[in-house]
Amino acid sequence: MAEVATVENLEQNVREAMARYGNNPARMIEILQDLQDIYGYLSKDLLKEVSRQTEVPLARVYHIATFFKAFTLKPRGKYTIQVCTGTACHVKGSYRVLERLEDVLGVRAGDTTDDLMFTLETVNCVGACALGPVVIINGKYYGHVTPVQVESLIKEYRER
Amino acid sequence: MVKLTIDGKEVVAREGQTVLEAAQAAGIYIPALCYHHEVKPYTACRLCMVEVTKGKRTRFVTACDYVVADSMVVRTDTEKVKKCRKLVLELLMAQCPNLPQLQELAQIIGVEEVRFSKSNDDCILCGMCVRTCAEVVGLHAIGFEGRGFTRKVCTPFDEPSEPCILCGACSYICPVDVIPVEEVDGYRIMERWHKKSRLVACSKCGKYFMTEDEFRFLQEKTGLPEDRLRICMDCR
Numbered sequence: 001m002a003e004v005a006t007v008e009n010l011e012q013n014v015r016e017a018m019a020r021y022g023n024n025p026a027r028m029i030e031i032l033q034d035l036q037d038i039y040g041y042l043s044k045d046l047l048k049e050v051s052r053q054t055e056v057p058l059a060r061v062y063h064i065a066t067f068f069k070a071f072t073l074k075p076r077g078k079y080t081i082q083v084c085t086g087t088a089c090h091v092k093g094s095y096r097v098l099e100r101l102e103d104v105l106g107v108r109a110g111d112t113t114d115d116l117m118f119t120l121e122t123v124n125c126v127g128a129c130a131l132g133p134v135v136i137i138n139g140k141y142y143g144h145v146t147p148v149q150v151e152s153l154i155k156e157y158r159e160r
Numbered sequence: 161m162v163k164l165t166i167d168g169k170e171v172v173a174r175e176g177q178t179v180l181e182a183a184q185a186a187g188i189y190i191p192a193l194c195y196h197h198e199v200k201p202y203t204a205c206r207l208c209m210v211e212v213t214k215g216k217r218t219r220f221v222t223a224c225d226y227v228v229a230d231s232m233v234v235r236t237d238t239e240k241v242k243k244c245r246k247l248v249l250e251l252l253m254a255q256c257p258n259l260p261q262l263q264e265l266a267q268i269i270g271v272e273e274v275r276f277s278k279s280n281d282d283c284i285l286c287g288m289c290v291r292t293c294a295e296v297v298g299l300h301a302i303g304f305e306g307r308g309f310t311r312k313v314c315t316p317f318d319e320p321s322e323p324c325i326l327c328g329a330c331s332y333i334c335p336v337d338v339i340p341v342e343e344v345d346g347y348r349i350m351e352r353w354h355k356k357s358r359l360v361a362c363s364k365c366g367k368y369f370m371t372e373d374e375f376r377f378l379q380e381k382t383g384l385p386e387d388r389l390r391i392c393m394d395c396r
């Protein structure tokens with residue numbers, strides 16, 4: 001589980017992450033990766049602290065953090081919804097399921113709802129093609145998902 | 161001294177000069193949107209592509225960062241070069257359809273229509289502002305966000321950038337003039353970077369001449385006494 005940030009642990013975790021890479025700001029990517037592992041995402045305060053300690057301008061740190069897909073600047077939702085957009089699932093209409101999910105949740109793939117309940121993602125083939133379109137919610141597989149089912153599925157998770 | 165030919169013309173250039181600089185000095189036009197001698201070449205706009213032959217090898221290079229060498233043969237006027245330029249400009253115009261600067265360039269290099277689907281950006285992502293802020297002013301107040309399709313130039317988190325002093329250097333350098341600076345009611349406002357700063361009036365003539373943020377920046381940088389800094393350039 002991700003650590004909750006406080007001023008003190010931010011200061012310390014950044015210091016430790018930097019020390020692991022010889023206090024070399026050129027290793028920014030690794031430093032950010034380690035910090036994302038700790039907190040689950042890269043918060044504004046965290047990036048500012050990284051900039052302060054590494055003395056790399058915030059605009060640079062921000063560019064690096066937004067450049068790589070592996071970094072996320074938003075906390076992740078309680079539930080991660082992955083929609084398979086692999087070939088088989090696509091052919092069976094997964095994009096329509098995805099569209100419906102985007103509508104119902106009000107976010108685009110890659111984003112998290114404001115209430116931090118759901119993070120919506122796409123994945124490419126999870127090896128369950130016969131079940132396509134496949135949707136996975138926190139590791140639980142749903143097969144043959146239709147756009148019509150989406151709303152009740154989300155409702156079910158919201159009410160948990 | 162380096163001797164080369166550009167479009168058949170013998171040109172003498174300084175060691176370490178770029179092809180673009182050598183061409184400009186020789187009065188040969190190469191379109192270039194992301195180059196300025198005050199900042200490092202960045203090769204973002206790709207408009208300055210030329211053909212370079214060294215020995216037996218001919219290739220396409222960006223003139224703004226390619227360094228001259230003895231007996232190098234540069235061509236800026238071949239069909240291939242012209243075609244390449246046009247395509248690059250066409251792509252830029254598809255990204256930013258409403259920029260008069262690009263339209264002017266289109267006249268010069270002969271782009272008649274844009275065949276690609278248009279988006280409605282106003283920034284060509286040349287990075288001039290970003291580099292000027294970092295390299296000339298030394299503040300790194302703005303930068304890039306994201307990559308590829310969603311890449312843009314903004315302040316960190318698209319919020320008022322702390323280091324920005326509203327000096328306006330970015331606005332001055334922007335080749336397509338999309339960073340407005342406004343002065344209203346004693347404030348300078350730069351909407352694009354979400355910044356606003358009170359203006360300082362000259363203690364002699366009373367004219368506004370810099371922002372309070374600039375004032376503090378200069379004070380720190382120069383260590384000059386406050387009363388001297390409060391006098392504008394005209395009154396000094």
Ligand code: SF4
Nearest residue numbers: 283284286287289334
């Ligand atoms: S705002 Fe202007 S100077 Fe800055 S990257 Fe965009 S086009 Fe270039």
Ligand code: FES
Nearest residue numbers: 084086089126128
């Ligand atoms: S394509 Fe979706 S599981 Fe294979």
Ligand code: FES
Nearest residue numbers: 192203205206224
């Ligand atoms: S001027 Fe050379 S790539 Fe823009």
